[in-house]
Amino acid sequence: MSEQLNLITASVERLFSNSEVFDLQMQLDSGKLPEALWNEVESSGFSQAEMWKTAVHILRIAARFPISIPLAETILAANLLRGAGLVIPSGVLSFVAKDCKKDIVISSCGKVSGEVQLVPWARQAEFILVIVQDKLAVVEKKNCNVKLRSNIAGEPRDDVNFNNVNAVEIIDGISASCVLEQAALLRSAQIVGTLDTVLKITIQYVSERQQFGRPISKFQSIQHHMAELAGHAASASAALVAAARNPSFISIASSKAISSEAATRSAAIAHQAFGAIGFTAEHSLHRYSKALWAWRDEYGDESYWNRKLGSYFVKKGSGMIWPNIVGAVK
């Protein structure tokens, strides 16, 4: 498996580092999908990668580059379609998952109605998978109204009105809360990949930047900041790897809570270390920090997942904490 992951690492890196990062960013800033790169990602099969280990690994490596594409969303939707025995269409896929019927309803005759905010990459998607409680409806995007919006990192997060559209397919027995857990873990993977790069470029910067006649890395206060940053990166990475190996409510909730918290602290430390240059549009740091700030909140921030864990253990009682931590519940 690890050999296979190394091969994937190499080919994802090759794909992304060959691209003209600056041009791609300009396209992204105007809300466009970098078509050429996306086509390569699709033809390499990455957009249909299998959950969990492979998908998590690909997303982590891809997030080391300051280019965002609808890879997590397409992978998740493709896995849902594959699981339901449906054909996976080409093109961008997105999804909406709700564990209550407040905003959106799938009627018994297969019509989808309601409006959902902040649907990732809706404007580029060919199909949107709508999961409400235990039902999945596949909807053609072209039949929906899409209002363009974006998250703090500039990624498309559109409002979609489903207009009582006829679903192309309806599948029963899918759990919206499971889909939300999957989405949370994929965002964790993206956070961890981003942290890999933030740690790398911050180490590099503090080793090169000179003040008072020496690199600022020689100052103990900087060293301690960097040790804290490394601790956050290592924690988020360990949690992600363990959750991908053994996905469960506890491992996924822990992974997203830890990576969201790590995102917050790491972005703060990196910006402090980079000083004014890191606050400019020209420097790439903000590509990473904005992604961290967006992704830490999507599919549940740390408070959300921690409260879920807390509720779970209060019901189970103190005697069940340890067995659950070690994953050996009798």
Add this chain to the structure above:
Amino acid sequence: MPEGLDDLRTEVRNFLSASYADDPWARNSDFGVGFSPKFSKELGEKGWIGMTWPKKYGGHGRSMLERYVVTEELLAAGAPVFAHWIADRQSGPLLLRFGSQELRKKLLPLIVSGQCYFSIGMSEADSGSDLASIRTKATRNNNGWRLNGSKIWTSNAHRNHYMIALCRTNNKEEGRHKGLSQFLIDLKNDNLVINPIINMLGEHEFNEVVFEDTDIDAYRLIGNEGDGWKQVTSELAYERSGPERFLSSFHIFASLVNEIGEHPDMYQKEAIGRLTSRLWTLRQMSVAVAGMLDAGESPEVEAAIVKNLGNNFEQEVVSVARSVMPVQSSEYISSKGVTFSDLMAEATLRVPSFTLRGGTTEIMKSIIARGLGLR
């Protein structure tokens, strides 16, 4: 964790509940509290001391991960493990790596039986974080070595059998890390003085061990003369990454969950969840380091990260508990906390040591920074 460890885990849990029912010990997940030769001997009989050591020295030839399962279950249950803990964790492995055949044959089977306990002889009054500045001297004499100087913060020197002391054997060599050597000290029979130091909970755990023309035989030198620094460093990876670095206040965490009961408010839910997600993650990291040790690597930096984050967590448990479940501070009475407020009083007094023992937070951060290439 690989499969196949579940049976061992169940066996340990069954043993612990039987042992507790038979003769209840004060539950306290801080490894440095419960000292019970009776319990250690029983563990030895179960084959849970020296688990990873070769059979020819009485060990059990098991994996580091098997040992990990046993130690984490002991700590989570709050078992009294301190008597054999240091010998099993670091003195035994040190003797295995560097000790003479004679010392290994003599001491390892005794340790394995749970009847031979070791102290750490590193810190001195003027050498805490700056360990390489130690001044206790060992000079050659006719039959072996003569020691002068003193060691401090020596846990349980008054009831353990041996100490491994780091001494200066050559003043003239260049470099602070050179000219250091490790010696086996017989705490019961050597000519030395053990002075008690009472800690702020009123317990006698620390000691000062004073050498005044203390003569020891040549065979007591562990490893090569002058290799002391290298040997000590290898000991520390074992010392720093284990479950005792994040479980010391697990007992408070569990009690907090009990105390909160079935109707938590939003802050209490979040607090319990936050402690759970951090504990779960720390354990994953610590297990990963155990896997690296198993593979023969020396994960010094990884161990420092685990220790640093783990100790912070241990302290945070107590401060989080205080913020979501207020208690009036009650007088600390050493004979077993019963109420939550008793436990909190004890924990409040104990937590300052967590970020000191085994290397301070500041030293851990320096080691991490060096690992990142910044120093």
